[in-house]
Amino acid sequence: MTVLAFAEQRNGKMPKAAYEALSQGRRIADSMEDNLYVCLVGNNVSGLAEEIAACGGDEILMCDSEVFSSYQTETYAAVLTAAIRELEPGIVLMGYTSMGKDIAPRVAERIGAGLISDCTDMEVKGNEIYFIRPMYAGKVFTRVRVRTPVKICTLRPNNFRVDKKQGKGELRKFTAEVPEVRAKVTKIKVQESKRPELTEAEIIVSGGRGLGKAEGFRIVEEVADTLGAAVGASRAAVDAGWRPQQHQVGQTGKVVTPNLYVACGISGAVQHLAGMGSSRCIVAINKDPDANIMKMADISIEGDLYKILPELENQIREFKGRET
Amino acid sequence: MxxxxxxxxxxxxxxxxxxxxxxxxxxxxxxxxxxxxxxxxxxxxxxxxxxxxxxxxxxxxxxxxxxxxxxxxxxxxxxxxxxxxxxxxxxxxxxxxxxxxxxxxxxxxxxPMSEQRSALESIYKYGNPYGEAPEKRLDWLEDAEVKRLPGDKAEVLFYVGCTTSYEPELHGLARSLVKLFKFLNLDFGVLEGEVCCGDPARSIGDEFLFEEMKTLNVEKFTAAGVKTIVTASPHCFNAFNKKYEELADKFEVVHYTEFLARRFEGKESFFEKELPYTITYHDPCYLGKHNDIYEAPRELIRKIQGATLVEMEMTGANSLCCGGGGGRMYAEMKEEQRLADMRVRQAQAVGADMITTACPWCHTMIQNAVRDLQLQDEIQVRDIAELLSESLGL
Amino acid sequence: MKIVVCIKQTFDSEASISLNETGGIDDQSVIQIVNPYDEYAVEEAIRLKEKYGGEVTVVTVGKENARKALHQCLAMGADHTLLVNDPQLEDADSHTYAVVLSTVLCTMDYDLILCGREAIDTSVSQVPSRLAERLDLPQINMVSHLEIVEGNVKATRDIEGGSEIVESALPAVISVQKGINEVRYPSLRLIMRAKKMAIKTFSLADLGLTMDDVAPYLSVEEYIFPEPRKEGMRLKGEVNEVVTQLIQHLRHEVKVL
Known part of the structure; x- marks a missing residue:
């Protein structure tokens, strides 16, 4: 079975989800004893070939032109469709990112393929692949089979290991006919932040209603920054206007799977657990010992946030200082 | 048109x-x-x-x-x-x-205001404004002996209300009332499948939703076959008494402060355990201003040995609202407008180390204010029922 | 402006999930609601109508019970509603929905199609894009702000660490995200009134579709219930000691620091 991974990039940089798709693609290719093909679309992106090869890419179909300098659904979808039609892969992998969510279903419908979105695990059995993905906010998972010859799958970020394994790394120029763009990206606004993106972060420190007020997030941010973590928020905190919507973790926000999730003053409503319930380690800090989150956290601390968080920040600073 | x-x-x-x-x-x-x-x-x-x-x-x-x-x-x-x-x-x-x-x-x-929307939807869906599961409503009740109506029969229905049922900080109030009723050898019970009285719906402006809840409650009360309904919250009390015309001749509805003041009249000697606090009492608007109940709660506080009752600058009919009524409970108030903060400062000013009240909403609002002002070590917030039960050694 | 909103009725987010005797997800004893993201789409459509005139039609694929969801949309201010209900849609996946919806939409006149970014039950985020592809329309997903400028649409689409401004001619398919608006509250009185309004209902045969046309691409082999997370270590006491214990544990046991 031929495996194709889509190497998502913006401005010549691949997000973590792209590396995860490559690595997972490599693992499947290995078990199928086949090549890992990679589709790379962009402008002046040949520099990425080395990194792609280091994650196992054998043959890289590169569509490199000014036309692709920014992501446009219609042009990128045309290239990916052309690549799939040429290679006829059994499986196509990419990240469940804003780009993956946008392009994958469009291409899937065009080529008549089943698409598994937000996949958290895969089982390869002979020539069949079973996909595991959550439903109902993670209250149940499904094992799904795709009936169509081409199977497309978007991977939930932070759920698939990134391995360094050298592939052949053959770079091949690829061209595809692209249509005129109707829905055109005319501007990209980037919010300057030194913190990692929520969905990619290894550590997330989140705040909720228990902080009492918007200014309460200052101490959450300080703890996050000493840890190099991202800052999240519960729906209550977002609805109260304390944090922007983009920072919301939960069913109506972002789904995250960090190694460490520190929930500060968050009660742990179902809707929040849906967004962070599969984090590897959950620490809850809350005044209420009966709060939901305290019952499912790996470590829970009962007490006053405004006393615990500054102390936490101090002690982290201390041991980080010792290490450097 | x-x-x-x-x-x-x-x-x-x-x-x-x-x-x-x-x-x-x-x-x-x-x-x-x-x-x-x-x-x-x-x-x-x-x-x-x-x-x-x-x-x-x-x-x-x-x-x-x-x-x-x-x-x-x-x-x-x-x-x-x-x-x-x-x-x-x-x-x-x-x-x-x-x-x-x-x-x-x-x-x-x-x-309504955006935060109130989910409260209304939740009343419609689950019978409480907090999005909580109906089957968890009686989770606070540790005492297995307490009768559950309408399966069991009793004379008095303890109508707990949504906030007291679901807010962990108020479980002390609910449990204290159960202990006090038992102490009084009362034939009482709680309602299996209790739903919201509808007061938040009415005060936020969905009259039809209120009517829906009213119909449900009247059915449940009738099926329970009780004579008296005692409420923990002045808001439920006010709704049943003034907005449920159907209840007028059928049941007596009483707020627990009046109910207990009556039952404990002349029983000062039972309150043996000294509670040496300087207590101030915050008049809930729906008990005081709306229903002229000012004395009963104070009478109860005076029964407690060792406690000194002091009055705040604004008290009785002139009491300062905590900011939680009229559906405001579900909406955030900007910090500079928080009435509960002002109230806590007023309590501090008269040297109180404890604020008592007799309303779950006032309790929550004032407790939150104490926490925000970081005065937890200086001022406690307790419900009168909790103090009574403690003073009786229950 | 003629706007079509595609909605789905979903389980309430608090619903507990269990299987029925045939091994499928039990939908009998569950409170069902309009998918929250779709509510934003309906709200946005009504706001556009209020501003530019026109009409809003809400379309859904679902069972008889989905009428309740449509009543809510009518109470909010939608003008027409349409339900596709057919027992053969039991195993529908997002491809199926796209086929059915595109068939319905082919018979209609529209300037804009609005959807929610995903349904909170299956959370696959596929229908809007698949639908756009089938109708050969441009798509803009995850939109948190929308305006009409000289007959074109200008949308803000959320991406990692920022946003894109996307401009498109109409008609287009747009999926919306939380933050785009605040959904109005239809009072119980308005919902009761909406119950008396007409809902057009179609079966697959009415739409000229066969089982083959709507055959799903995916097949669910098994439902797996995750082990609930167990209560872990509880720390309480002196702040500095508790924090020291926490850090020790995170460094040496969990090894995340």
Whole structure:
């Protein structure tokens, strides 16, 4: 079975989800004893070939032109469709990112393929692949089979290991006919932040209603920054206007799977657990010992946030200082 | 052509609001006027006039609509202005105006405030405003002996209410009342499948949702076959007593403070355990201003050995609202407008180390304020029922 | 402006999930709601109508019970509603929905199609894009702000660490995200009134579709219930000691620091 991974990039940089798709693609290719093909679309992106090869890419179909300098659904979808039609892969992998969510279903419908979105695990059995993905906010998972010859799958970020394994790394120029763009990206606004993106972060420190007020997030941010973590928020905190919507973790926000999730003053409503319930380690800090989150956290601390968080920040600073 | 229902709402609002002669006496009794120096509501007159002109000029779109919503929904329906208007002016039932105004805004889909929306939806879906599972409503009840109506039969129904049932901080209140009722050898029980009294729906302006809850409750109370209903919350008490015409002849509805004051009359000697606190009592608006119950809670506090009752600057009929009534409980209030913060400062000023109250909402609001002001080590917030039960050694 | 909103009725987010005797997800004893993201789409459509005139039609694929969801949309201010209900849609996946919806939409006149970014039950985020592809329309997903500028649509689409401004001619398919608006509250009285309004209902045969046309691409082999997370270590006491214990544990046991 031929495996194709889509190497998502913006401005010549691949997000973590792209590396995860490559690595997972490599693992499947290995078990199928086949090549890992990679589709790379962009402008002046040949520099990425080395990194792609280091994650196992054998043959890289590169569509490199000014036309692709920014992501446009219609042009990128045309290239990916052309690549799939040429290679006829059994499986196509990419990240469940804003780009993956946008392009994958469009291409899937065009080529008549089943698409598994937000996949958290895969089982390869002979020539069949079973996909595991959550439903109902993670209250149940499904094992799904795709009936169509081409199977497309978007991977939930932070759920698939990134391995360094050298592939052949053959770079091949690829061209595809692209249509005129109707829905055109005319501007990209980037919010300057030194913190990692929520969905990619290894550590997330989140705040909720228990902080009492918007200014309460200052101490959450300080703890996050000493840890190099991202800052999240519960729906209550977002609805109260304390944090922007983009920072919301939960069913109506972002789904995250960090190694460490520190929930500060968050009660742990179902809707929040849906967004962070599969984090590897959950620490809850809350005044209420009966709060939901305290019952499912790996470590829970009962007490006053405004006393615990500054102390936490101090002690982290201390041991980080010792290490450097 | 608007529907008759909406036309009628407008007419009602007009009739009342056109009576106002802008004497502005009511300003002196508006807590929000006090805490925001008039920037928020322009006082009760501001609310009624905003409604009057909003409807008259039909400025009910865009920013105008948002402003009107702000003005009408910021009112905590404490009732201070109503009493003032009765005694010093033309007797406008300002709260009725506000509530009818909210009904009108809901019909126009201008109301409610966004945070109140989920409370209303949750009442409709689960029978409580907090999105909590109905089957968890009695989780607070540790005592397996307590009767569960209507399966069991009893004379007195303890109607717990949504906040007391679900808010962990208030489980002490619920459990204390159970202990006190048992101490009194009362034939009482709680309701299996209790639902919201509907008061939040009414005060936020969804009259039909209130009616729906009323129908449900009347059915449940009738099936339970009780004589007396004792409520933990003054809001449920007020709704049952004043807005449930169907209950009028069938049941006696009492707030627990009055109920206990009656039952414990002359039983001072039982309250043996000394609780050496300087206690101040915060009058809940729906007990005091709305129902003239000022003495019963104080009588109960005076029974407690070792406790000293001190009164705050604003007390009794002049009490300062905690900011949680009128559906405000579900909406965030900007920090500079938090009445509960002011209230805590008033308690501090008279040297109290404990604030007692007899309303789950006041309790929550004041407790939160104490926490925000980081005064946990200096001031405790307790419900009267908790103190009584502790003083009885229960 | 003629706007079509595609909605789905979903389980309430608090619903507990269990299987029925045939091994499928039990939908009998569950409170069902309009998918929250779709509510934003309906709200946005009504706001556009209020601003530019026109009409809003809400379309859904679902069972008889989905009428309740449509009543809510009518109470909010939608003008027409349409339900596709057919027992053969039991195993529908997002491809199936796209086929059915595109068939319905082919018979209609529209300037804009609005959807929610995903349904909170299956959370696959596929229908809007698949639908756009089938109708050969441009798509803009995850939109948190929308305006009409000289007959074109200008949308803000959320991406990692920022946003894109996307401009498109109409008609287009747009999926919306939380933050785009605040959904109005339809009072119980308005919902009761909406119950008396007409809902057009179609079966697959009415739409000229066969089982083959709507055959799903995916097949669910098994439902797996995750082990609930167990209560872990509880720390309480002196702040500095508790924090020291926490850090020790995170460094040496969990090894995340």
């Amino acid at each position: 608007e529907e008759q229902y909406v036309e009628d709402l407008k007419k009602t609002i007009f009739e009342w609001t056109s009576k106002c002669r802008i004497c502005m006496s009511c300003y002196t009794d508006c807590p929000l006027q006090l805490s925001t120096k008039g920037f928020l509501t322009q006082g009760p007159t501001g609310i009624t006039k905003a409604l009057y002109y909003g409807i008259l000029w039909n400025t009910l779109e865009g920013k105008d609509a948002e402003d009107l919503r702000e003005i009408v929904y910021n009112c905590t329906t404490c009732g201070g202005c109503v009493n003032r208007c009765k005694t010093s002016a033309c007797g406008i039932e300002v709260i009725d105006v506000v509530e009818t105004g909210r009904q009108f805004l809901i019909e126009k889909m201008i109301g």
